Amino acid sequence: MTGSPNLLTTIFAFLLVLGPLVLIHELGHYLVGRLFGVKADAFSIGFGKEIAGWTDRRGTRWKLSALPLGGYVQFAGDMNPASAPSAAEDGLTPQERARTFHVKPLWQRALIVLAGPLTNFLLCVLILAGFVYANGRLIADAEVAGFSESSAAKQAGLRIGDRIVAIDGNRIGSITDIPEHTVYFPNKTVNVVVDRDGRNVTLPVKLSGEEVSDRFGNKARIGDIGIDFAVPVVSGFFGDSPAEAAGMEIGDRIVAVDGVGVTSFLQVPPLIMSRAGQKVTITVMRNGEAHVLPMMIGSATQTGSNGRTETIGRIGVQSGFGRREAVGPVQALGIGVERSFATMGTMITGIRQIIVGDRSVRELGGPIKIAKYSGEQFTLGWEPFVGFVAMISINLAFINLLPIPGLDGGHLAFYAAELVRRKPLGLRSQEWAIRTGVALVLALMLFVTVNDLASLPIFGG
Helix, strand or coil: CCCCCCHHHHHHHHHHHHHHHHHHHHHHHHHHHHHCCCCEEEEEEEEEEEEEEEECCCCCEEEEEEEEEEEEEEECCECCCCCCECCCCCCCCHHHHHCCHHHCCHHHHHHHHHHHHHHHHHHHHHHHHHHHHHHCEEECCCECCEECCCCHHHHHCCCCCCEEEEECCEECCCHHHCHHHHCCCCCCEEEEEEEECCEEEEEEEECEEEEEECCCCCEEEEEECCEECCEEEEEEECCCCHHHHCCCCCCCEEEEECCEECCCHHHHHHHHCCCCCCEEEEEEEECCEEEEEEEECEEEEEECCCCCEEEEEECCEEEECCEEECCCHHHHHHHHHHHHHHHHHHHHHHHHHHHHCCCCHHHCCCHHHHHHHHHHHHHHCHHHHHHHHHHHHHHHHHHHHCCCECEHHHHHHHHHHHHHHCCCCCHHHHHHHHHHHHHHHHHHHHHHHHHHHHHCHHHCC
């Protein structure tokens, strides 16, 4: 387990995550408002007392405020940053009144409000699409290569060689499709359809509910199907490969090492690593035919867990995890959209599980936990950190779309009611709804902050 980063790194990473995301969110509101001719009185990163700022030639006050846990755009005609409607507009000229938010058509007001969460959603899409475009898409058939010791799938009757084609009616095209339908559902029974010798077999599998820890000691309860998908098919060679020199080819399937049967690539290293410099025969299947390849195992040095350098055997083969397929920018964008919606779906699933009691409310996290995770991901490198930014961005989009007065979703709910009633809700009704919504949000923030504090090691978490 790796120690958590220091406090300064954590604070820096947290600000590096939250600051740009809040800026992007509020810029969405601001730019669409400006497109429709609405004047912005203030654009703030953070709440409370202003720390620094300036006023532009349009009369907008751009400022940095003391509490960096959000931000707001205050449009002309708003009496507060929560966008509660002004009680009166007396004293405004017709030209000034035309630039206020609340005189704009309903569809324009809705688009201005929707622009913030939509901008966060689009940022997530672009980040995920960028990763797919740069790294390619992993293609790996969901073929069962082995099982864990207490495998739920094995107990349910799955066999080595079965290929999973669907889970609960959802098509499985690659092993990357499986976590979405298993990881978030500990102890749930799912119907798994497998292709077995050319025919489909449906098996109910009760996923295990295991608690796992990452390298920083963060714990989570996940659903585990207990399958090893590391099929021993050669996907490449590295270094001065003894296997390649002996005639092994990409696409060969390793079935035995010195007569010991192999169904998973994870079984190969234990049969090789302790035999540096020894001669072995490796049997592979190629186009339906068995080929026996004699070879001398090569050697390499590595540092063991005790810090000592040791010599291990190697045959220089890459295998077991499918292949990377290059994708174009349009296809990558489509995958980014698909994965973003899937991520939002897991959020809905998590909330539903908490409501019905399948998950503990202690799994809810707030700003302290986000700061902690920000620092940890920052220490892992730019790609994990940017991926974390994408997840927080779509979280902000999702939370802001909840129909709670005071959030963007609450305003959209008001507009939906206005569309149905053909007139706005009463001013007093909106004011009370917004006060109630803000109180609810503050109570939730207090609760998740207490949750965060309780999870810290200093408090026994």
